[in-house]
Amino acid sequence: MALGDRIDINGAEVERLILELGAIGAHSGTGVWRTVYSPEWRAANALFSRWCREAGLAVSSDAVGNVWAKLPGNEKGKSIVSGSHMDTQKPGGRYDGALGVLAALIAIRALKEKYGCPKRTLEAVSLCEEEGSRFPTANFWGSRAITGCIAPSEIDSVRGFDGESITDAMRTVGLNPVRIPEARRDDIDTFLELHIEQGPVLEQAGLPVAVVDAITGIRHTEVTLTGVQNHAGAFPMDLRNDPMAGFAEIASGVIDHAHRMGRPAVTTIGRCSPWPNAPAVIPGSVTFTIDARHPDPEKRRAMYASQEELMREVATRRGLQLQIHDRIDHEPCLSDPDLINTIQRAAEAQGVKTLTMASGAGHDSQQMAAIAKVAMIFVRSKDGRSHTPEEYSSIEDIVDGIRVLAGALHKLAY
Amino acid sequence: MALGDRIDINGAEVERLILELGAIGAHSGTGVWRTVYSPEWRAANALFSRWCREAGLAVSSDAVGNVWAKLPGNEKGKSIVSGSHMDTQKPGGRYDGALGVLAALIAIRALKEKYGCPKRTLEAVSLCEEEGSRFPTANFWGSRAITGCIAPSEIDSVRGFDGESITDAMRTVGLNPVRIPEARRDDIDTFLELHIEQGPVLEQAGLPVAVVDAITGIRHTEVTLTGVQNHAGAFPMDLRNDPMAGFAEIASGVIDHAHRMGRPAVTTIGRCSPWPNAPAVIPGSVTFTIDARHPDPEKRRAMYASQEELMREVATRRGLQLQIHDRIDHEPCLSDPDLINTIQRAAEAQGVKTLTMASGAGHDSQQMAAIAKVAMIFVRSKDGRSHTPEEYSSIEDIVDGIRVLAGALHKLAY
Numbered sequence: 001m002a003l004g005d006r007i008d009i010n011g012a013e014v015e016r017l018i019l020e021l022g023a024i025g026a027h028s029g030t031g032v033w034r035t036v037y038s039p040e041w042r043a044a045n046a047l048f049s050r051w052c053r054e055a056g057l058a059v060s061s062d063a064v065g066n067v068w069a070k071l072p073g074n075e076k077g078k079s080i081v082s083g084s085h086m087d088t089q090k091p092g093g094r095y096d097g098a099l100g101v102l103a104a105l106i107a108i109r110a111l112k113e114k115y116g117c118p119k120r121t122l123e124a125v126s127l128c129e130e131e132g133s134r135f136p137t138a139n140f141w142g143s144r145a146i147t148g149c150i151a152p153s154e155i156d157s158v159r160g161f162d163g164e165s166i167t168d169a170m171r172t173v174g175l176n177p178v179r180i181p182e183a184r185r186d187d188i189d190t191f192l193e194l195h196i197e198q199g200p201v202l203e204q205a206g207l208p209v210a211v212v213d214a215i216t217g218i219r220h221t222e223v224t225l226t227g228v229q230n231h232a233g234a235f236p237m238d239l240r241n242d243p244m245a246g247f248a249e250i251a252s253g254v255i256d257h258a259h260r261m262g263r264p265a266v267t268t269i270g271r272c273s274p275w276p277n278a279p280a281v282i283p284g285s286v287t288f289t290i291d292a293r294h295p296d297p298e299k300r301r302a303m304y305a306s307q308e309e310l311m312r313e314v315a316t317r318r319g320l321q322l323q324i325h326d327r328i329d330h331e332p333c334l335s336d337p338d339l340i341n342t343i344q345r346a347a348e349a350q351g352v353k354t355l356t357m358a359s360g361a362g363h364d365s366q367q368m369a370a371i372a373k374v375a376m377i378f379v380r381s382k383d384g385r386s387h388t389p390e391e392y393s394s395i396e397d398i399v400d401g402i403r404v405l406a407g408a409l410h411k412l413a414y
Numbered sequence: 415m416a417l418g419d420r421i422d423i424n425g426a427e428v429e430r431l432i433l434e435l436g437a438i439g440a441h442s443g444t445g446v447w448r449t450v451y452s453p454e455w456r457a458a459n460a461l462f463s464r465w466c467r468e469a470g471l472a473v474s475s476d477a478v479g480n481v482w483a484k485l486p487g488n489e490k491g492k493s494i495v496s497g498s499h500m501d502t503q504k505p506g507g508r509y510d511g512a513l514g515v516l517a518a519l520i521a522i523r524a525l526k527e528k529y530g531c532p533k534r535t536l537e538a539v540s541l542c543e544e545e546g547s548r549f550p551t552a553n554f555w556g557s558r559a560i561t562g563c564i565a566p567s568e569i570d571s572v573r574g575f576d577g578e579s580i581t582d583a584m585r586t587v588g589l590n591p592v593r594i595p596e597a598r599r600d601d602i603d604t605f606l607e608l609h610i611e612q613g614p615v616l617e618q619a620g621l622p623v624a625v626v627d628a629i630t631g632i633r634h635t636e637v638t639l640t641g642v643q644n645h646a647g648a649f650p651m652d653l654r655n656d657p658m659a660g661f662a663e664i665a666s667g668v669i670d671h672a673h674r675m676g677r678p679a680v681t682t683i684g685r686c687s688p689w690p691n692a693p694a695v696i697p698g699s700v701t702f703t704i705d706a707r708h709p710d711p712e713k714r715r716a717m718y719a720s721q722e723e724l725m726r727e728v729a730t731r732r733g734l735q736l737q738i739h740d741r742i743d744h745e746p747c748l749s750d751p752d753l754i755n756t757i758q759r760a761a762e763a764q765g766v767k768t769l770t771m772a773s774g775a776g777h778d779s780q781q782m783a784a785i786a787k788v789a790m791i792f793v794r795s796k797d798g799r800s801h802t803p804e805e806y807s808s809i810e811d812i813v814d815g816i817r818v819l820a821g822a823l824h825k826l827a828y
Binding site: 237362 | 612613614615618630632634636645646647649650651652653656658661662663665666669670672673677678679680681682683684685686687688691692693694695696697700707741773775776798800801
């Protein structure tokens with residue numbers, strides 16, 4: 001690395017910002033409870049705005065409460081944007097979302113200090129909502145507003161777990177839901193999101209940072225196997241139509257299949273509800289979910305075809321009725337190849353060792369891909385944990401991640 | 415068959431009694447809702463008592479409300495008793511329990527009419543409670559009173575689903591719980607119970623009646639597999655400790671094992687509760703039940719040992735914690751060999767084709783075995799159904815069953 005290319009980031013300062021932001025909505029020790037449009041969310045965005053202004057960035061808030069901090073470029077052209085979401089799980093930790101917001105500010109501030117005014121406009125963004133933790137169907141509210149993907153009907157239909165409307169919640173923080181379409185942007189060239197990995201891949205590989213080449217494709221399927229409910233003692237095994245036996249065979253089959261496909265294929269059976277769920281009754285039905293993900297579009301389709309073939313074969317052989325409903329079916333979101341290359345070269349230039357991997361979780365970047373080139377940078381998660389107060393990434397790893405981010409933004413904007 | 419040995423039973427009369435008794439507590443069309451100590455239960459026992467008196471039997475009620483109808487023998491010795499329980503599921507059908515009560519009356523009345531006074535005393539009994547449908551821990555309240563197996567503490571501890579005490583319920587029908595020990599009998603030689611099969615074995619074999627040589631042994635085990643809860647997308651398959659994968663393997667294994675052992679081994683997984691039961695979360699734990707039954711004491715033990723070995727092997731291999739709690743563990747109840755032989759000879763003498771099988775369900779007979787020789791007679795169940803208004807046995811099959819019962823009682827008492 002040429003000595004002049006090295007972007008230095010002050011770890012102590014990074015830690016101070018993380019802890020100060022994480023103190024807003026602090027919960028369960030090291031956790032944070034900061035749902036969209038809550039007083040804590042408002043306070044956190046106010047603090048972020050202050051820091052951005054102190055860094056000499058031009059701060060504005062859009063119609064859904066996304067906060068933008070701009071460092072104008074001296075050439076025309078679409079913006080280079082970095083950021084993530086400010087809301088959390090209930091409770092989440094200090095890093096999921098917030099780290100990407102702070103990283104954007106810290107990286108842009110460091111570039112401004114080291115290199116001055118960029119050619120291309122740089123922006124840091126605090127997206128208002130990604131987790132669905134207050135309004136379960138709102139997910140990606142912030143990035144969907146930016147991409148124009150919030151349907152007009154959602155103003156009425158999006159409701160909180162306790163029934164409150166998102167409209168009322170927006171008005172509480174001074175936002176007018178009628179103006180949501182005004183949040184749309186068509187002037188973003190690139191969206192680059194830093195995020196904690198939320199999995200154990202980097203930790204297992206002994207590396208601090210990853211370049212994300214895709215956000216995985218996902219299907220949530222709800223399956224019901226219906227057999228014949230009968231007395232657990234009086235019905236011989238050979239005369240049963242036992243949906244639990246069919247479920248067990250299918251669960252083993254789809255889990256083993258993903259395992260044999262190898263990384264990054266994953267399949268999870270998270271829910272299982274036999275009916276009537278009594279110890280001495282052969283169940284009449286078993287309803288369960290399959291969450292199956294693969295970032296390769298063709299392998300994803302092949303995976304689902306294999307699962308469906310197994311389910312049909314088991315159901316037919318065991319005399320069970322099979323109902324399959326897809327609840328979610330999202331295509332993979334592939335990162336921009338040039339952008340991947342830019343990040344990899346930036347990491348090399350900063351002397352940060354990385355691996356390249358797919359994200360198994362969903363992120364705002366997959367929404368932003370509708371209007372911009374996207375890619376992500378992952379920072380190692382301790383024990384692969386997230387969505388819990390125990391989530392943790394070391395300051396050393398975080399600094400490495402921010403240096404890679406800053407290096408990439410430098411290549412894109414200067 | 416010698417013509418004089420044939421015991422004739424009037425099918426139309428049998429049907430009349432079944433329908434008249436089934437009208438008390440009629441529910442959901444052909445169903446019956448008649449829990450212990452309810453007004454319907456009281457009315458049904460009053461009707462049964464009237465029929466017994468009309469048949470010239472001496473009727474009495476004991477301290478828990480079992481109704482006894484006696485045809486005294488002209489020789490000394492312990493009684494030969496037949497009967498079953500008068501209570502039902504909520505709702506059950508017209509046959510489970512009630513048929514055995516009526517069959518005892520009809521058989522003894524037929525013997526009295528054909529052969530007069532017996533040598534040994536014959537008794538028909540309407541047992542007050544077997545189903546646990548009003549007081550879940552009361553099960554076998556009637557037969558446990560007769561055998562002296564109701565613990566004094568149960569007067570306080572046995573509570574209904576809505577919290578009511580069995581003491582209050584007994585007082586409502588004029589019974590004094592303090593007198594429960596007086597229901598104990600030590601003068602019963604043989605207890606012979608006719609019951610619907612509640613399974614499909616006779617139907618599949620094309621036979622009306624079975625001789626029951628054992629009531630199966632049963633173990634209810636509650637098992638918890640604990641792994642590591644994680645994000646369904648971000649955790650590679652090869653790094654998971656997924657209790658659902660372990661559960662599926664164990665469920666398939668124990669179900670298949672019972673199937674391969676062959677009849678009458680049965681194993682049922684009736685309950686399964688993953689935690690937190692969310693589609694996109696690898697469960698942290700899965701709790702499930704295993705109901706496993708075999709009437710052969712040695713094969714039963716071997717079956718359980720095989721299940722435990724599988725569970726330990728799977729848990730160890732998958733890095734899961736395993737907790738096993740036995741909730742119920744009942745040894746098989748073997749029928750008296752001479753009594754089996756007597757019933758088989760009676761069936762031959764009556765020209766009724768039978769098979770000999772174990773009962774996979776529990777019955778009052780297994781309690782009565784503590785004080786008397788026991789065996790049972792099963793009558794074919796349509797589609798193997800029970801504990802539902804749809805349970806049904808044809809009058810032709812019921813008449814065959816009662817003729818076998820009467821023939822056996824004749825051999826024992828005359």
